Amino acid sequence: MAPDERRGTDMTRRGFIGRTSTAAALAGTLGAGAAVAAPAAGAPAKLRGGRRSTSGSPLPDVRTLKSSKRDLVDHEVVELAALLQAGKVSSVELTQAYLERIKALNGPFETYGDNGLYNAFVRIDEESALSEARAADRRLWSGRGGRPAPWLCGIPMGFKDSIGTKGFRQQNGTVAFAGNVALQDSTPVARLRAQGVVALGITICSAYSGSIAGTFAGNAWNLDHVPGGSSQGSGVAPVARLAAACLGEETGGSIIFPAACNGASAIKPSLGLGSTAGVMPLSPSYDVIGPICRSGRDAALIMNAILGPDPDGDPQTTFAPIPFPEIPMTPRSGPRPLRGTTIGIHKKDWVTTPTGTKRDVDPQSLYAASHQQALSRFIGELKALGAEVKEFDGADFLVFGEEENPYYNNPDVLQVIDGSSISPSAAVINPNRYDIRYIDAVAEFAAGKPAEQYSALLNQYGRRPGGATTGDRTFEAATAVLAGVSAGVRAEGERRRRRWAANYKRRFDAAGVDFMLVLTLGDKPALRADQSYAVRRNNQLANSLSFPMVSFPIGYADELPINADFKGPRFSEPLITQAMVDYQARYPDHHRARPADPVPRPAALRLGRREAAPAEDDPTLSNDPLVHEVVVA
Numbered sequence: 001m002a003p004d005e006r007r008g009t010d011m012t013r014r015g016f017i018g019r020t021s022t023a024a025a026l027a028g029t030l031g032a033g034a035a036v037a038a039p040a041a042g043a044p045a046k047l048r049g050g051r052r053s054t055s056g057s058p059l060p061d062v063r064t065l066k067s068s069k070r071d072l073v074d075h076e077v078v079e080l081a082a083l084l085q086a087g088k089v090s091s092v093e094l095t096q097a098y099l100e101r102i103k104a105l106n107g108p109f110e111t112y113g114d115n116g117l118y119n120a121f122v123r124i125d126e127e128s129a130l131s132e133a134r135a136a137d138r139r140l141w142s143g144r145g146g147r148p149a150p151w152l153c154g155i156p157m158g159f160k161d162s163i164g165t166k167g168f169r170q171q172n173g174t175v176a177f178a179g180n181v182a183l184q185d186s187t188p189v190a191r192l193r194a195q196g197v198v199a200l201g202i203t204i205c206s207a208y209s210g211s212i213a214g215t216f217a218g219n220a221w222n223l224d225h226v227p228g229g230s231s232q233g234s235g236v237a238p239v240a241r242l243a244a245a246c247l248g249e250e251t252g253g254s255i256i257f258p259a260a261c262n263g264a265s266a267i268k269p270s271l272g273l274g275s276t277a278g279v280m281p282l283s284p285s286y287d288v289i290g291p292i293c294r295s296g297r298d299a300a301l302i303m304n305a306i307l308g309p310d311p312d313g314d315p316q317t318t319f320a321p322i323p324f325p326e327i328p329m330t331p332r333s334g335p336r337p338l339r340g341t342t343i344g345i346h347k348k349d350w351v352t353t354p355t356g357t358k359r360d361v362d363p364q365s366l367y368a369a370s371h372q373q374a375l376s377r378f379i380g381e382l383k384a385l386g387a388e389v390k391e392f393d394g395a396d397f398l399v400f401g402e403e404e405n406p407y408y409n410n411p412d413v414l415q416v417i418d419g420s421s422i423s424p425s426a427a428v429i430n431p432n433r434y435d436i437r438y439i440d441a442v443a444e445f446a447a448g449k450p451a452e453q454y455s456a457l458l459n460q461y462g463r464r465p466g467g468a469t470t471g472d473r474t475f476e477a478a479t480a481v482l483a484g485v486s487a488g489v490r491a492e493g494e495r496r497r498r499r500w501a502a503n504y505k506r507r508f509d510a511a512g513v514d515f516m517l518v519l520t521l522g523d524k525p526a527l528r529a530d531q532s533y534a535v536r537r538n539n540q541l542a543n544s545l546s547f548p549m550v551s552f553p554i555g556y557a558d559e560l561p562i563n564a565d566f567k568g569p570r571f572s573e574p575l576i577t578q579a580m581v582d583y584q585a586r587y588p589d590h591h592r593a594r595p596a597d598p599v600p601r602p603a604a605l606r607l608g609r610r611e612a613a614p615a616e617d618d619p620t621l622s623n624d625p626l627v628h629e630v631v632v633a
Helices: 003-007 008-020 032-036 041-044 078-086 091-105 126-143 187-194 230-238 256-262 296-306 315-319 369-384 424-435 438-446 451-460 477-482 487-511 541-545 575-587 623-633
Strands: 121-124 156-162 198-203 246-248 266-268 286-294 342-346 352-353 356-358 388-392 416-419 420-422 517-518 547-557 561-567
Touching: 008 156, 008 246, 078 091, 078 126, 078 296, 078 420, 091 121, 091 126, 091 156, 091 198, 091 296, 121 230, 126 315, 156 575, 187 246, 187 296, 198 230, 230 246, 246 256, 246 296, 256 266, 256 547, 256 561, 266 296, 266 575, 286 296, 296 547, 296 575, 369 388, 369 547, 369 561, 416 424, 420 424, 424 438, 424 477, 424 487, 424 623, 438 451, 438 477, 451 477, 487 541, 547 575, 561 575
Parallel strands: 156 198, 156 246, 342 388, 342 517
Antiparallel strands: 121 198, 246 286, 266 286, 266 547, 352 356, 416 420, 517 561, 547 561
16 A cells, blocks of 8 residues: 555645644644643642742843843843843843854864864854844844833854754754755744844754764863763853853753753753744654753743744644743742642652663662762752652553553554564654655755765665665665554554653652652763763653653762753643742852863864764664664663
């Protein structure tokens, strides 16, 4: 049977989505059934521990910033916004300050490898950035006599190499995509630019956005250590003060890991909270775009600017409650702002280490001593702020079945296509990729390219016919596996994913837990030459569930950051972000710490390996769910 006949009306959807956006996710992946379990509509009721600001603006009083001895680039976005709105600084002045640091500390551009310095930006456009800054200044000036300019007007930001930014090359971490130029902004970038955000340039990411390790950039605190991936440049730049903030994109840890490695504050949103239209996709219905910043209130300000429906570009956004409750940008008052909030520590959230997943071993016992101490202190601080922190047994991702985990890394074979077994997650991911012309679009781009470039793309996206382990790869064989998933198998995969999310949420509810606390990185970031993570590699869980996470620093060990992460049910961003903002208001030293400027690494000390591809790294560090599940299950 031909693919058109086998997929029936899906071909119409594929044609529609393919025309509107190569980033659009299939609307029915989690569907209305998942929205039933989402607590968004009731989330504000949990924000009752203290009184929220009624000032109408999340920006601090500019008078409190006048005596600050910090350099201009050391301020948070909300502080810079207050200075810009009051006319105490111009966007041109601010943009020039970041450009000067980029010139001094970034190192050579267009280097997918160790360039001797931060290598956070792979390319910039100084002329365009200053032009946008001048336009922002005009808008700010006009707003002082009339309708105020948006809060983000004049703020310089960077965008990941996979997130479409008009006029820039988008290469997704590899020269294999050389010549790929964004003809229009992705939806999130367009929304930010509409508010007057200045695009400094493009931040570097792991090759094909495929690994959570990252070796191209240097860690913001120590160039010898990994910055996390795949949004590695976006994790480094705000902490290194090369940009006020950045956008990252995550499929399986690509926002949370670089935030944790660099001590940034970030929001990985729920699937469908904001549009992914215009991203170079890895796994539609897993991919999300979110902010990586220096503070939680900065991340909330930016997330509020980019969230919202985009039915033509990303149908998943039609499943978020509309209007979505504002993500809190200001702390609540009073000594116990977290009163009424119950935070859980999941005792079956098994940790994957270099020697395998440690089942039936207390996850927190595997953290490094420094991280155990920081976690213990952090729990005490949360309790002092009014939260109840309790241990609980949540869903066990290594127990496969309807009552535990019917989906994530589940070894069940639902169909066999041309020698390839279709797992429950493949039953969702493969047809979603087919709908957006995932392989076909790459094949069309590769046609006519130089042999080396064509070969690299074929090796990454092609497949050997018949599931063979040797022989030539073809794009056609890869497309056949994506197109061959039957409608029934696809529906079963989607049903299992909904059940998996419902099981996880039900365990939260049974324990009376609002959201869980975890250390995504339970030890200091690895050395760049090593790339192994001693603990905590369960980077795919939140994305398979479509749950949101926030990450923020709670301390330091050996002058490297220790981040904590909150993970809650789908569309619980208001709840988990409010808790992050409340904490940072009382304990600001962690997120306000800044690393010393690095000394250039001599060529002799730079990593010789360049253009590292995901296949060369530990596959348990892969962001691709279908690569990851083969080795973790």
